[in-house]
Amino acid sequence: MSTWANLGLQDSASPLMEQLIFFHDHALLILVMITVLVGYLMFMLFFNSYINRFLLHGQLIEMIWTILPAIILLFIALPSLRLLYLLDEINEPSVTLKSIGHQWYWSYEYSDFNNVEFDSYMIPTNELENDGFRLLDVDNRIVLPMNSQIRILVTAADVIHSWTIPALGVKVDGTPGRLNQTNFFMNRPGLFYGQCSEICGANHSFMPIVIESVPVNHFIKWISNN
Numbered sequence: 001m002s003t004w005a006n007l008g009l010q011d012s013a014s015p016l017m018e019q020l021i022f023f024h025d026h027a028l029l030i031l032v033m034i035t036v037l038v039g040y041l042m043f044m045l046f047f048n049s050y051i052n053r054f055l056l057h058g059q060l061i062e063m064i065w066t067i068l069p070a071i072i073l074l075f076i077a078l079p080s081l082r083l084l085y086l087l088d089e090i091n092e093p094s095v096t097l098k099s100i101g102h103q104w105y106w107s108y109e110y111s112d113f114n115n116v117e118f119d120s121y122m123i124p125t126n127e128l129e130n131d132g133f134r135l136l137d138v139d140n141r142i143v144l145p146m147n148s149q150i151r152i153l154v155t156a157a158d159v160i161h162s163w164t165i166p167a168l169g170v171k172v173d174g175t176p177g178r179l180n181q182t183n184f185f186m187n188r189p190g191l192f193y194g195q196c197s198e199i200c201g202a203n204h205s206f207m208p209i210v211i212e213s214v215p216v217n218h219f220i221k222w223i224s225n226n
């Protein structure tokens with residue numbers, strides 16, 4: 001989860017998020033190189049006193065500074081496209097979880113295991129335990145197995161919500177009348193926190209998501225006792 005003064009991305013807990021971080025760093029590096037170059041050129045203009053009254057065009061330099069940025073953009077576009085298709089790939093999921101956005105809580109359905117269903121509300125600040133996280137902890141967590149492909153179906157009952165977990169690289173809108181699909185693979189155990197990220201009304205900030213990533217045998221025990 002994100003803690004104080006953390007302005008970068010959270011540590012990844014899935015292969016897809018790892019790829020997203022690599023892409024972010026790659027794009028940022030290109031951005032820094034362009035900014036430094038253009039910044040240097042603009043700064044140097046202040047000190048340039050050369051003037052040429054007859055200079056009206058330069059075919060070669062204009063050709064170069066048109067094509068060069070286009071080639072640089074390709075170095076961003078192609079990895080971006082690769083990631084886009086990778087994110088949409090579904091690899092025979094072993095568990096499917098349906099999450100439904102409401103004003104203002106999430107409800108979950110494990111439709112292929114005993115039809116387990118429950119609501120998940122944020123714990124209000126005045127009811128929080130000493131080790132709880134304010135505005136992030138919920139009364140009923142989602143329990144899911146690690147090292148397994150998991151499919152998430154997202155929808156909403158009233159207005160548009162968004163099911164977002166930064167550490168897993170997942171962000172899907174829940175829209176009334178539509179069923180959206182995504183998938184992820186958690187490669188470590190732990191608690192992964194997320195929040196709604198579509199402005200959905202007065203309590204938009206107070207409908208967090210908590211995933212408890214556990215070993216598969218622990219998940220089977222949990223789902224059969226529900």
Ligand code: CUA
Binds near residue numbers: 101102162203204
């Ligand atoms: Cu639900 Cu914002």
